[in-house]
Structure formats: C-alpha cells, structure tokens
Amino acid sequence: MRIVFMGTPEFAVPSLRALLDGGYEVAAAVTQPDRPVGRKGKLTPPPVKVFAQSRGVPVLQFERIRRPEGRTALEALQPDLFVTAAFGQILSQKVLDIPRLGTINVHASLLPAYRGSAPINWCLVNGETRTGVTTMMTDIGIDTGDMLLRDEIEIGPEENAETLTCRLAELGAGTLLRTLRALADGTLTRTPQDESAASYYPMLRKEMGRLDPALPARALHDRVRGLYPWPGAYLETAGGALKVLFSRAHDEDSGLAPGLVASADKARGLRIACGAGTLEILELQAPGGKRLPADAFLRGHPQTPGAPFAL
RNA sequence: CGCGGGGUAGAGCAGUUUGGUAGCUCGUCGGGCUCAUAACCCGGAGGUCGUGAGGUUCAAAUCCCACCCCCGCAA
Numbered sequence: 001m002r003i004v005f006m007g008t009p010e011f012a013v014p015s016l017r018a019l020l021d022g023g024y025e026v027a028a029a030v031t032q033p034d035r036p037v038g039r040k041g042k043l044t045p046p047p048v049k050v051f052a053q054s055r056g057v058p059v060l061q062f063e064r065i066r067r068p069e070g071r072t073a074l075e076a077l078q079p080d081l082f083v084t085a086a087f088g089q090i091l092s093q094k095v096l097d098i099p100r101l102g103t104i105n106v107h108a109s110l111l112p113a114y115r116g117s118a119p120i121n122w123c124l125v126n127g128e129t130r131t132g133v134t135t136m137m138t139d140i141g142i143d144t145g146d147m148l149l150r151d152e153i154e155i156g157p158e159e160n161a162e163t164l165t166c167r168l169a170e171l172g173a174g175t176l177l178r179t180l181r182a183l184a185d186g187t188l189t190r191t192p193q194d195e196s197a198a199s200y201y202p203m204l205r206k207e208m209g210r211l212d213p214a215l216p217a218r219a220l221h222d223r224v225r226g227l228y229p230w231p232g233a234y235l236e237t238a239g240g241a242l243k244v245l246f247s248r249a250h251d252e253d254s255g256l257a258p259g260l261v262a263s264a265d266k267a268r269g270l271r272i273a274c275g276a277g278t279l280e281i282l283e284l285q286a287p288g289g290k291r292l293p294a295d296a297f298l299r300g301h302p303q304t305p306g307a308p309f310a311l
Numbered sequence: 312c313g314c315g316g317g318g319u320a321g322a323g324c325a326g327u328u329u330g331g332u333a334g335c336u337c338g339u340c341g342g343g344c345u346c347a348u349a350a351c352c353c354g355g356a357g358g359u360c361g362u363g364a365g366g367u368u369c370a371a372a373u374c375c376c377a378c379c380c381c382c383g384c385a386a
Contacts, residue, residue, distance in 0.1 A: 036386070240383090266337095266349055288316035288383045292323070299336050300324030 001184075004079040004099070005057075006030040006065075008046045011120075011169045012085035015106050016048060018173035019083065020055055024180070027077045028058045030065065032088050066092040074098050084138060085172065088117070093140050103138035104179060106172045108165070110134060110150060112198035115143035120168060121161050122201040124226030127218065129155050131164070133172040135179040137190060142200065146190035149182065151175045158248075160225035209233040211244065213258035217277035221249035224279075235259075235272065239311030240287035248280040256306060264303035270294040272309070286311055 003024050005016050008031050019026050029052035037044040052059050062070040066089075075098055082103035084091075096103055109119035111134040116122070123131045132152035139145040151171050155164060182188040209231045211220050224233040224247040234241040248269075254262035256273035263271045263278075271278040285291040286301070303310060 039382085039384095243383095285383085290317095290382055295337085296323050299322070299338095302324095302336075 001025065001080045001101075002027045002078060003081050003083055004028050004030060004074060004077055005048075005052075005083050005085075006087040006089075007048045007085040008032045008088045009086050010047045011108065011165055011172075012048050012087070012106075013051045014169045014173035015083070015085045015176050016051060016057075017055075018177050019180075020057070022177055022180075026057050027079055028060050030060045030062070030074075030087070033061045033063055062089075065089050065095060071095055071098070082138075083176065085176075086117075090142070091138060096138060096140065101183070104148065104176070104183075105136050105138045105143070105145070106176050107134050107136060107143055108168045108172065110152060111136060111143060111147055112193035112195070114199060114201055116201040117203045118201060120165050121204055121226045123155065124159070124161055124164065125223050126226075127222045131155055131168070133168055133175045135172075135175050136193075144193060144198075146192050148188060148190065149175055149179045158225070160228040160246075162229055204231055206231045211235050211279075213272060213279075214275040217249040217251070217274040217279045220274060220279045221247050235309065237309040237311055239309075242287075242309065242311070243285040243291070244279075244281050245284060245291055246282040248282060249277060250280060251277045254278050259308065261303045261305050261307055261309055263305050264298055266295065270298060270303065 001024065003019060003026050005012075005019060005026050005028070007013070007016060007029070016026070016029060029048055031046050031048040031052070034043040034045045034049070036042065049059050049061070060073055062073075064070065065074070071092075071094055074095065079099045081101040082091075082096075082099045083106070084103060085106040086108070091103065107115075107119065108131070109115070109123065110130070110132045114122055114131075120131070130152055132150055134150040135148040136143070137145040137148065151174065153167065153171060179188065204227070209223070209227050211223060211233050213220070213235070220233075224244050227233050228245060232243050232245070233247075234243045236242075250271065253276065254260075254271070254273040256262055258273050258275050260273045261271070262273040263269065268280075270281045270284075272281065281294050283291060283293050284297055286297070301311060
C-alpha cells in the first residue's frame, strides 16, 4: 500500500513517524511551502518537511495542491491512500479521487464537534474538559466525512494549547495506526457524522486573543491557555497591548471595576479585576519588551491596586 | 533598506531632552527584632553604563559616528 502523507505543523509529525516506523510505504510527504518567519523574514520549512527529510521521505510543496501542477505530481505517485493531518489546504474532489482507497484524515477533536482548523485551541477557549482525536474519511466538506475511529483524553485544568497539541499528536498517531490496521483487516466501519451535533470553529486570528475583563476570570484564563503560544492573548491597556502568556483564575471577587489592578504584591501576585473573580497574570510581555514573570515585571513597573494598569 | 522599542549591579527598571565620576525595587551576604513570617530594622558586597585604548569636550551613561545583539508590530 503506497501512502502519500499530507501535513504541516508539529501536530502532524508523530503521525508520519508512526507510518514510517510501522513499516508503511510513504511515497511522499506533501506540506505547505516554506514561509517567511520572524523579523528578518527568514524562509522556514514546516516541521513535517524537516522530519520527512531526516527520514529520507521525498517532500512535495505546493502553494495550492488543487492546481493542475499539484494533481499531476500526485497522480504520478500512484498512491493507494492519502493520509492527512493538519495539512492546511483544502483538497478538491479531483485530488480526493486520486487515491484508490480514499483519504483518511487525523482530526484533533471528537467529531462532529469542533470541525475546522483549530479544534485544540477552541476546545480550551471554551473550557472543555474532554477532547480527543478522530480519524475520518475526507470528503469535499470541511471535516464532514464519515468517522472511523477515535480516542479520548481528559484536558487538565491548567493545560494550554501547546501541551495539549503535543499530547493529541501522539494520541492521533496511535489512532491512525489502528485505523490502517482495521482497513487492512477489512474491519473498518464508517460512521456518518450527526449534523445536528456538529460545530464548526474558524481559523485563528490575532484579534481573537483580546481579553475582555468584563468576562469571568475563568473564561479569560481559558482563552489565555487556549491561544498559547499562538496567536496569544492580550489585555488592552493605555500603553498598548499587554500579552498574557500564563495566567491563573481566582473566583473571589475584588469588588473593583473589571480591568483594574486588583493586587500587585508578592503574596497575591499581579491580579486584574474581572466580571467575576480575578485573573492572576503569571507571565506577561509588555509592548516592545520581552516576556517576563509577573514579579520581575512589577519591580520595574510598580502597579497600584484599584488603578488601571500602568505600563 | 517595511515601522518602532531597547541594551545601566544577579533580575526588572530610572537617569540621557537641560554633559559634571550612577539611583530605585528585588535578590544576595552579615547582623538585629520576633512564638513566627514571602514581615520589619541596620549594615555590606556587587556596575568596563552593548562594542569601538572612535569623535567633540576641562568633563560623556548623557552629544556625534560606526558596528554587534535583543524585542514588539507588520508580513
């Protein structure tokens, strides 16, 4: 069975590794083009490319896989199966028609909930306590195909998108292998998604990181960890956007208007009054500055309880 | 040459506009107080002020020049 793997970020790497270690023939790894990154715009290869090359797997990169050039290259590989994992491009019907056995996708949610490109982040933002990985047959819709197998895990209360992505990536690799085994055994069953229970969440944008102090501290904390490390959460202050890297939610109300500094001392830490409870900021980054633990930040930028945040 | 911020004691910052041998908060070391403390009091150590035996000046952290490094935004 000749497999063509399609994936881009760190999440996809364990799945590709599992295929290779499992003895599957991976004809090629398709991934997004190298992108300019950082202040100097250095072209940076995506994680899947780096890994594939280290294992001697041919790498293909298309700006748009749907274009004739992409289709032609894929057809030439004569694949039996496509396996996708956080690839980042939508496959056209013509592309989906290429492999004899179809396309299996590894999706980081318990479908049909959290369809879309950022399921892990949105699960955390919404304060979910359980999530998982679902393998599915890709069709022309966005994460709408028939489900195959799934694995579930609990989400830790302080877990952020970075650590959860790592866990789900490993989990998904196992789910993928079980799926392929069942496929080979002929025991694989397809379960249509229940549309009435489906939910779709959009791609992440920077402005989604804005923290509204009028919301409960719990909700703000969920957003902080759900959007870490990218696109990151931030509070708007008079001096600009204050990035909040790590936080903690407290239920006790401060009695202060949301957004004001509730405390800034060693015992209670740096806390911001919220609609309900207070948000303790553990690590932050001021405009133009580097990321700092809250206590270090306070040494150079003392805050007054009851006053607006001062940068 | 995309825009901007910054490199001052172990950490975070002030001081640079109006040049005159460096200050704050914390940490650290020693001592004291206390049933006790992340509390408080007293005392000490610790800085080539990014680099250039650069320029200007009686005098440069501060003004001028060159270079290195870091960070935010935008992509």
